[in-house]
Amino acid sequence: MQGKAAAPAAGTVLNALATHRGSAFAIDEYTTATVDLFTDEEIDDEEDAIVGEIEGAPDADTRLIETCVEYVLDAHGDPEVTGAVVQTESDVPMASGLKSSSAAANATVMATLDALDKIDRMTREDMARLGVMAARDVGVTATGAFDDASASMLGGVTVTDNDGDEVLAREEVDWDVLVYTPPEQAFSADADVRRCEYIAPMAHLVEDLALDGRYERAMTVNGLAFCAALQFDTEPLVEAMRQVEGVSLSGTGPSYTAVGPRPALEQVQEYWRERDGRTWLTTTQTEGTHTL
Numbered sequence: 001m002q003g004k005a006a007a008p009a010a011g012t013v014l015n016a017l018a019t020h021r022g023s024a025f026a027i028d029e030y031t032t033a034t035v036d037l038f039t040d041e042e043i044d045d046e047e048d049a050i051v052g053e054i055e056g057a058p059d060a061d062t063r064l065i066e067t068c069v070e071y072v073l074d075a076h077g078d079p080e081v082t083g084a085v086v087q088t089e090s091d092v093p094m095a096s097g098l099k100s101s102s103a104a105a106n107a108t109v110m111a112t113l114d115a116l117d118k119i120d121r122m123t124r125e126d127m128a129r130l131g132v133m134a135a136r137d138v139g140v141t142a143t144g145a146f147d148d149a150s151a152s153m154l155g156g157v158t159v160t161d162n163d164g165d166e167v168l169a170r171e172e173v174d175w176d177v178l179v180y181t182p183p184e185q186a187f188s189a190d191a192d193v194r195r196c197e198y199i200a201p202m203a204h205l206v207e208d209l210a211l212d213g214r215y216e217r218a219m220t221v222n223g224l225a226f227c228a229a230l231q232f233d234t235e236p237l238v239e240a241m242r243q244v245e246g247v248s249l250s251g252t253g254p255s256y257t258a259v260g261p262r263p264a265l266e267q268v269q270e271y272w273r274e275r276d277g278r279t280w281l282t283t284t285q286t287e288g289t290h291t292l
Contacts, residue, residue, distance in 0.1 A: 001036070001037040001081070001115045001116065001117075002034065002035065002036050002037070002115055003034070003035045003037075003110075003111040003112060003113065003114030003115030003116070003291070004032065004033065004034045004035070004111050004114065004291065004292040005032070005033055005106075005107045005108075005110035005111040005114060005289060005290065005291045005292060006030045006031070006032045006033075006107055006289065006290060006292055007030065007031050007032075007033075007102075007103040007104070007105075007106035007107035007110070007152045007153070007288075007289040008026040008027055008028065008029065008030055008103060008151075008152050008155065008285040008287075008288065008289070009026070009027050009029040009030070009031065009090075009091070009092040009098040009099050009100065009103050009152070010024040010025060010026050010027060010098065010099040010102065010103070010148050010151040010152050011024065011025055011027055011098065011099075011177060011179070011248070011250045011255075011257035011259075012024055012097070012148075012219070012222065012248050012249065012250045012251050012257070013025060013157060013159075013206070013210050013215050013218050013219050013222060013248070014147070014159070014203065014206045014207055014210055014218060014222050015196070015203070015222060015226045015249075015251065015252070016143040016145070016146075016147050016160075016162045017142060017143060017191060017193055017196035017197070017226075017252070018196045018197055018198075018199055018200045018202075018203035018229075019200050019203045019204060019207070020143055020161070020162045020163045021147075021159070021160070021161055021162065021168075021203070021207045022143065022145075022146070022147025022148070022159075022160055022162055023147055023157065023158065023159040023160070023206075023207070023210045023215075023218070024099065024147045024148045024150075024151035024152075024157070024158060025151055025156065025157040025158075025173060025175070025215075025284055026151045026152055026154075026155045026156060026157075026284060026285040026286070026288060027098075027177050027179070027257075027282050027283070027284060027285055028282045028283045028284070028285045029091040029092050029098070029179075029282055030090070030091050030092075030103070030107075031088055031089070031090040031091070031092060031100060031103035031104045031107050032088065032089050032090070032107060032292065033065065033086060033087070033088045033104065033107035033108040033110075033111040034086070034087045034088075034111060035069060035084055035085070035086045035087075035108065035111040035112045035114070035115045036084065036085045036086075036115070037073075037081045037083070037084050037112075037115045037116070038081070038082065038083040038084065038085075039080045039081060039082060039083075040080070040082050040083075042083070049082060049083045049084070050066045050069050050070055050073075050083065050084045050085075050086070051066070051084070051085050051086070052065040052066040052069075052085075052086050052087075052088075053085070053086070053087045053088075054087075054088050054089075054090075054094075055087065055088065055089035055090075056089070057094065060094065061138075061140075062086075063138040064101060064104060064105055064108075064134055064135060064138050064140055065086045065088055065104055065105070065108045066086065067134040067137060067138055068086075068105050068108040068109050068112065068130070068131055068134045069084045069086050069108060069112050071109075071130055071133065071134055072109055072112040072113060072116070072130065073112065073116075075130075076113065076116060076118050076121050076122075077116065078116065081116070084112070084115075086108055086111070086112070088104050088107065088108065090103070090104070093181060093185075094185065095185035095186055095187050096181050096185065096186075096250075096254065096255045097181075097186060097249065097250040097251035097252060097253045097254060097255040098179070098181070098250055098251070098255050098257075099145070099148040099149075099151070099152055099251065101135060101140050101141065101145070101148075102131065102132075102135070102145050102148040102149040102152050103152045103289075105131030105132070105134055105135055105149065106127065106128060106131050106149060106152050106153045106289045107289060108131070109122075109127045109128075109130050109131050110127055110289050110290075110291060111291070113127070114291045119291065124153050124154055124288065124289070125150065125153070125154070125167065127153060127289070128146065128149040128150050128152075128153040128154075128165075129146070129149075129165050131149055131153075132144045132145060132146050132149050132165060135149075140187075142191055142193055143162045144162050144165065145162070146160045146161075146162045146165045146166075147159070147160040147162060148251070150167050150170075152288065152289060153288050153289045154167070154170055154288045155172070155285050155286040155287045155288030156170055156171055156172040156173055156284070156286045156288075157170070157171050157173050157215060157284075158170045159207070159210050159211055168211065169210075169211055171213065172286040173215070173284050173286070174283070174284060174286075175259040175260075175283065175284045176259065176260065176261065176262040176265055176281065176282075176283055177257055177258070177259050177265075177281070177282050177283060177284060178240075178257065178258045178259075178265040178268055178269055178272070178279065178280075178281055178282075179250075179255060179256070179257050179279065179280055179281075179282060180236060180255060180256045180257075180258075180272040180275070180277060180278070180279045181254065181255040181277050181278050181279075182254045182255070182275065182276060182277040183276055183277050184254050185254070186230075186251075186252050186253040186254045187252075190252075191230060191252040192229070192230065195229045195230070196226065196229045196230070198229065199225045199226070199228070199229050202221060202222075202225040203222075203225070205221060206218045206221050206222045206225070209221065215246065215259075216244070216245040216246030216259060216260070217245060217246070219246040219247060219248040219257075219259070220237070220241065220245065220246060220247055220248065222248050222249070223237045223247055223248030223249045223256070224237060226248075226249050226252075227249050230249070230252060230253060232249055232253045232254065236256045236271075236272060236275070237249075237256065239268065239271040239272065240256075240258045240268045240271070240272075242268075242271075243260065243264040243265070243267050243268050244258050244259065244260030244261075244264050244265065244268060245260060246258060246259040246260060247259075247268075256272075259284075262281070265281060266281070269281065
């Protein structure tokens with residue numbers, strides 16, 4: 001039995017570290033998960049029951065995707081299914097701030113349900129919640145990242161309460177997006193949460209802007225505030241603000257995302273290309289996570 005699903009990456013409107021309210025938007029870059037399920041007769045007793053593999057990263061931590069498979073099988077598995085192999089591959093570099101963990105969890109949950117032929121057993125929001133539960137349990141997130149998970153699962157832009165794992169608002173948006181990813185990595189679980197909590201008043205302002213549909217202004221305020229709190233360079237933001245209204249640090253960095261008219265983004269791309277790392281143009285995505 002095999003299932004396969006793809007989940008989009010995402011950019012940040014509001015980082016949830018300060019107030020546990022967050023907002024994110026899906027982008028047209030993907031993490032794909034393939035899940036193969038096995039019975040007792042098909043696996044060796046000495047092998048691990050659930051094995052995860054990440055393409056191009058043989059030493060990477062696979063606990064998140066393995067736990068996602070485990071939780072789906074616990075809730076919806078058939079008694080004869082006793083083992084699984086989950087393999088992920090991604091357009092998005094790990095620890096880049098582009099929600100690769102949330103996308104991997106979403107794709108794995110949906111692919112496992114697809115392998116079981118039980119996609120209709122869970123709502124899409126509950127699939128995202130299950131992935132968030134797995135992320136919390138293995139310690140790859142500070143807030144649960146339901147904002148990131150919901151944007152990736154549902155598509156469009158979402159605003160969420162990460163304490164209750166509830167979607168407060170969702171809107172389908174059609175934006176051009178520019179991404180800049182420096183060469184370094186930044187893991188969400190290592191972020192200085194206390195410094196972020198100091199800027200909670202700014203996060204409340206960003207939340208109000210996002211709930212009012214003023215996403216671009218919300219992004220920029222978020223970017224300036226969280227670059228200061230997390231000690232990232234604000235110069236990419238200032239460069240982008242010469243051309244567009246919406247630009248932010250994505251997640252806990254190190255990537256930055258900007259939204260606006262494509263000609264303006266192409267000019268920002270020329271600025272950002274002077275820096276070490278990678279820049280690319282993409283778009284928002286409204287379909288969310290889907291089977292393949």
